[in-house]
Amino acid sequence: MSKQPKIPYIIRQAAKEDAAQLSEVRLQIDGETEFMDRERGEAFLSKADFVQIIEEDKKQDTNLFLVAEAEGKVIGFARCAGNSLKRTSHKVDFGICVLKAHWGQGIGKSLLQEAIEWSDENNIKKIALQVIETNHQAIKLYKRHGFQVEGRLRFDKWLSDNNYYDTLLMGRIAKLSDNNT
Secondary structure (H helix, E strand, C coil): CCCCCCCCEECCCHHHHHHHHHHHHHHHHHHHCCCCCCCCCCCCCHHHHHHHHHHHHCCCCCEEEEEEEEEEEEEEEEEEEEECCCCCCCCCEEEEEEEEEHHHHHHHHHHHEEEEHHHHHCCEEEEEEEEEEHHHHHHHHHHHCCCCCEEEEEEEEEEECEEEEEEEEEEECCCCCCCHC
């Protein structure tokens, strides 16, 4: 695959006006790679679904929805989703995706860095994620940013080559105060 020329992009919080593009981008990404959990069209999220997610995320201190935008178009996004349960309110689940045409341009790295910065500023102690074992670039990126493999779900994904693959559970723990080390 030839490397695409780098294009200028920005990382910003998602807005309701992004909902239609987010629906299209998610559908496209699901069809471009087997690194995602879904095949194209599975668990489809419509424009209305994305509007609802964006509105709900803005009400939650433990949620963050970021988009990567280039030339006025959404080319990727990332989301941190937490909850208000006392025992798990210190952590968020993280997910990220970038259109394949823009891989290798640092967009995923920028989305991840923004999410980490936000989590540190908002007293989030742990960012958790799942990544298929064959997504070597993502695993390297996560490790460079302080994530560690915490577990493995064996035979977790069945892909088009008729083989099963493991999913790695990874987490990044924020620097804790001395009484929580």
